[in-house]
Amino acid sequence: MSEPEIPDLLDRAAARVEVGPPPIGAMLRDASRVRRRRRVGLVAAAAAVVTVIGGTAYVVGSPDDGPSPQDPVVAPDEPTIDADASRVPDGYRLVAVGSAAIAVPADWGTNKVQCGDTPTQDTVVIDLAVLNMCARERPRGVESVNVGHGSRTDVARDLRTYEIDGHRVEVEETTCAERAFIRGGKRDRGDVVCSATLWFADLDASFSASSSTQPEATARANVEEILSHVLVLDDEVGVPEFQEVTTEGQERGGERYVKRLEEAGLRAEVVTEQRPGMKAGFVLGVDPAPGTVVAPGSTVQVTVIGEPQGPADELSVGMNSDATDWDPDALDSLQIRANPTVRIKVGDGIWAYAHGKRARTLAGALDGDSLEIDGWTDGPNFPHSWRAVRPGRTTITLTITADGEEVVLGRVTVVVTS
Amino acid sequence: MQTEQEFTDYVASRWPRLVRSAVLLGCTPTEAEDVVQSALTRCLVGWSKVRRADDRDAYVHKVLVNTFVSSRRRRWTGERPVAVLPEQVDGDETDAVDTADAVQRSLAKLSTDQRIAVVLRYYVHLDERQMAEVLGVAPGTVKSRLSRALKVLAADPSLSELRGL
Numbered sequence: 001m002s003e004p005e006i007p008d009l010l011d012r013a014a015a016r017v018e019v020g021p022p023p024i025g026a027m028l029r030d031a032s033r034v035r036r037r038r039r040v041g042l043v044a045a046a047a048a049v050v051t052v053i054g055g056t057a058y059v060v061g062s063p064d065d066g067p068s069p070q071d072p073v074v075a076p077d078e079p080t081i082d083a084d085a086s087r088v089p090d091g092y093r094l095v096a097v098g099s100a101a102i103a104v105p106a107d108w109g110t111n112k113v114q115c116g117d118t119p120t121q122d123t124v125v126i127d128l129a130v131l132n133m134c135a136r137e138r139p140r141g142v143e144s145v146n147v148g149h150g151s152r153t154d155v156a157r158d159l160r161t162y163e164i165d166g167h168r169v170e171v172e173e174t175t176c177a178e179r180a181f182i183r184g185g186k187r188d189r190g191d192v193v194c195s196a197t198l199w200f201a202d203l204d205a206s207f208s209a210s211s212s213t214q215p216e217a218t219a220r221a222n223v224e225e226i227l228s229h230v231l232v233l234d235d236e237v238g239v240p241e242f243q244e245v246t247t248e249g250q251e252r253g254g255e256r257y258v259k260r261l262e263e264a265g266l267r268a269e270v271v272t273e274q275r276p277g278m279k280a281g282f283v284l285g286v287d288p289a290p291g292t293v294v295a296p297g298s299t300v301q302v303t304v305i306g307e308p309q310g311p312a313d314e315l316s317v318g319m320n321s322d323a324t325d326w327d328p329d330a331l332d333s334l335q336i337r338a339n340p341t342v343r344i345k346v347g348d349g350i351w352a353y354a355h356g357k358r359a360r361t362l363a364g365a366l367d368g369d370s371l372e373i374d375g376w377t378d379g380p381n382f383p384h385s386w387r388a389v390r391p392g393r394t395t396i397t398l399t400i401t402a403d404g405e406e407v408v409l410g411r412v413t414v415v416v417t418s
Numbered sequence: 419m420q421t422e423q424e425f426t427d428y429v430a431s432r433w434p435r436l437v438r439s440a441v442l443l444g445c446t447p448t449e450a451e452d453v454v455q456s457a458l459t460r461c462l463v464g465w466s467k468v469r470r471a472d473d474r475d476a477y478v479h480k481v482l483v484n485t486f487v488s489s490r491r492r493r494w495t496g497e498r499p500v501a502v503l504p505e506q507v508d509g510d511e512t513d514a515v516d517t518a519d520a521v522q523r524s525l526a527k528l529s530t531d532q533r534i535a536v537v538l539r540y541y542v543h544l545d546e547r548q549m550a551e552v553l554g555v556a557p558g559t560v561k562s563r564l565s566r567a568l569k570v571l572a573a574d575p576s577l578s579e580l581r582g583l
Contacts, residue, residue, distance in 0.1 A: 003568055006540040013521035014438035014541060017447055022433035023455055024426055031462040215452030217489065218459070 026141075030218050033225065092229070095124050095147050095291040096238025098264065100167075100205030102145060103229040110289065119144040119210075127241035127290040137179065138212045140191050145226050146208040147291060148241075150199070165232035168201040174223050176216050194219035198227050233293065237264050239300055241290040242283045251281035254304035265296040272306025276333035277316025277356040280307045311402035312337075315356030317409050319398075323348035336398060336410035343415045344388050349374060350414060351385035352398055361401040362409075368394025370416040388416040421465045428474070429458055435542075436482060442525065442537045443486050457485040473551075479542055480552040483534055490530065524574045532567035539564055 088094055092103040095110075104124050112123035118138050119125065125146040158173040176194040195210035209226035211219040240260045244253055258268040273284060287301045288294060308314045320330040323344040331340065344350055351374070354362040364384040370392030374385040386396070394416070398409040433454070440450035460481050461468050471477035525533050538544045538552060546564075550557040 002572055006536070006568075006571070007543075009517065009521050010442060010537070010541040013518040014435075014442055016518040017438050017441045017450070019434040019437045019447075020451065022429045022458075023451075024429055027429070027455060027459045027462055028422060028425075030459045215455055217452070217456040217485075 026214075030213070033222065094233075094293045095126060095145075096233060096236070096293045097126075097147055097149060097205040097241075097291070098203055099233045099235075099237055100200050100203045100207075101231055101233050101238065101293060102147060102207050102226075103231070104145060104226075108143075110291075124291065127243045138191070138193060141213045143211045143213065143222055143226060144209070146206075148206055148208075149204050150206050164200075164230055167203060167232050169198055169230070170201065171198040171227065172196045174220050176219060192216040192219055194223045196223050196227060198230055200232075203232070236293050236295055237266065239266070239286060239288050239290050239292045239294060240264055242286050242302075251279040253283045254281045254302060257283050257286070257302055261300055261302070266294065267297060267299045269299050269301045271301060271303050273303055274309065274313050274334075275305045276313050276337075277354075278305050280305050311358060311400060311407045312409050315354050315359050315400065317352065317354040317362065317398060319350065319352045319412060321348060321350040323350070331412070333409070336412060339411045339413070341413040341415060343417065346388050346390060346416060346418050348388050348416075349385065350388070351381040352396070353381055353384070354400070358400045358402055361399075363399050363401075365397045365399070366394055367397070368392060368414075370394045371396070371414060386414075388414070391416050391418045421462075424469070425458075425462050425465060428468075428478075432475070432478070436478070439479070439537055439541055440482065440486060442521075442541055443483075443534060444490075444526070444530075445486070449489070453486050453489050454482065456489070457482040460485065473548060475542070476544055476548045476552050479538060479544070483538075483552060486534075487530070524571055527570055527574060528567050532563050532570070535560060535563040536567050536571075 088103045091106050093106045094101045094103055096102075102124075105122065107122070109121055109123040111125055111128055112121045113119050113125060113128070119142050120139060122143045125144060126148065160171045160173070162169060162171075174194050174196040176192045178190040178192050191212050191214055193210055193212045194216065195208065197206055197208040199206035207227060207230055209223045211222035211226070213219050213222050240257070242253070242257050244250070244256075254270065258270065261268045272280075275282075275284070282305045284303045284305060286303070294300070306313075316333045317336055318330040318332055319336060319342075320326075321342070321344055326342075326344070326348075331342070342350070350371070352362065352364055362384055364386070366386070370388060370390050371386040371394040372389050373383050374381075374387045376382060376385070379385055384398075392415075393413060395411050395413045397411050399406045400409060401407070436454045436458070437447070437450045440453045441447055443450075445453055457478070461478055468474055468477055525536065528536065534553070535549065538549050539546075544552065546557050546560045549560045553560065
């Protein structure tokens with residue numbers, strides 16, 4: 001190739017390259033993300049100065065020998081600055097485990113995942129103990145951070161060590177992997193998902209960021225940007241998680257959680273709800289949600305399953321039907337207790353069943369003539385299984401017998417149509 | 419909004435040529451789009467610099483070359499290989515494909531610095547002064563890189579049969 005020929009040859013070679021349309025939208029979005037990151041960097045630097053100034057005003061000692069860290073000693077005319085709040089950029093919210101926190105965009109969801117841990121939109125993942133594993137492709141352009149406990153899992157990755165707010169952290173190098181998939185019967189170019197985990201050596205907290213924004217360079221930048229928002233709270237804490245991996249000792253779950261709250265310097269307000277047939281003491285939920293940043297001494301409402309208030313709370317009861325338009329879920333104890341009305345057609349079956357104490361005494365009394373007891377005497381639900389024989393309305397009163405007394409569990413009105 | 423409009427107009431007119439430049443630099447077509455996307459995103463973040471630049475195209479190519487070089491560096495430090503499916507070729511396009519392949523094979527014989535110099539000079543049509551600015555080197559260095567590159571290309575037998583096509 002001699003010099004005069006080169007431009008022409010290059011043009012002809014280049015012309016062979018088919019070029020798709022420019023991804024202008026993605027570039028505009030990515031650029032605004034980078035600009036936001038830069039602004040956050042400036043805010044964080046300013047906050048570090050505030051913290052140092054604030055630190056000189058604190059007298060730190062044991063609770064018995066002077067003011068506690070929560071009681072800053074400041075000159076009367078010195079303005080007090082909430083260092084934590086100033087470190088959270090506009091449009092961000094904090095999510096914390098203990099005193100380790102991360103600022104995430106306020107419009108990110110919480111636990112927006114499917115199939116266990118595959119994020120379906122930008123999300124924080126926290127306090128997910130039960131994983132339903134299944135194969136689901138992570139959509140393109142999704143950022144996420146898993147907030148939790150634990151330490152290094154992948155010893156093959158290189159580590160960087162540095163300090164955040166005086167605490168040592170270790171960060172894995174960001175690693176990217178291509179996820180191939182089949183589209184239109186062909187193997188398509190897989191999206192790249194990049195991830196990295198940061199954890200505190202002394203705070204039992206870890207933050208695992210990942211991004212499926214394309215191209216890879218942007219995903220890498222996003223992972224690093226997400227982790228750049230990790231900080232240590234001065235005195236606020238995150239509401240602890242309540243989910244437990246084990247089903248052992250669930251009846252003491254509430255007790256354990258209240259203890260954790262106290263250890264975190266928070267107060268518990270326990271409220272109970274009935275879940276017939278389930279063990280009392282199991283934690284149903286907490287408010288504010290786990291990860292929410294609260295001041296020391298704040299009250300967290302813990303909803304646990306209450307002690308049984310009578311025989312009806314000591315078993316679970318359900319009703320189901322083979323009617324074609326029946327909701328696939330059976331009626332549960334609480335729904336039956338609310339005396340619902342259901343609709344089935346002539347020829348359909350409907351039955352009741354129970355688990356727990358006195359389940360064998362379950363009975364159903366009919367008021368109406370549109371249902372008859374299903375004649376399958378060997379069936380698992382005989383004699384509380386019925387078949388719709390004619391249009392009309394029949395109410396089934398479900399009962400158990402406790403100490404010779406009949407206890408009503410609920411009344412289900414069945415409307416039969418032709 | 420004015421920035422976004424300027425950016426959108428610029429990209430609409432330059433995108434295909436920038437992607438093709440990246441292919442000539444040594445990217446696969448999909449890599450090329452990724453590299454150009456990253457480079458243009460960087461340009462957009464600092465659009466005021468693009469606006470102030472005496473020569474917008476030269477400035478954008480400077481960012482593109484830097485992005486390309488850093489993407490190469492990452493690739494050599496153990497990144498995943500990218501599987502590229504062979505293109506479907508119709509018989510009547512064979513000549514064009516041969517030319518493209520031969521050009522790419524020839525360019526592959528150059529060092530990265532030489533290859534960048536050839537693409538900037540003969541595909542992007544920057545002059546030596548602009549190239550010195552883009553590459554951050556003295557004009558003399560541009561000259562010597564180009565002349566060494568031309569020697570390698572002239573001696574390459576895989577292109578000799580294409581001469582005069």
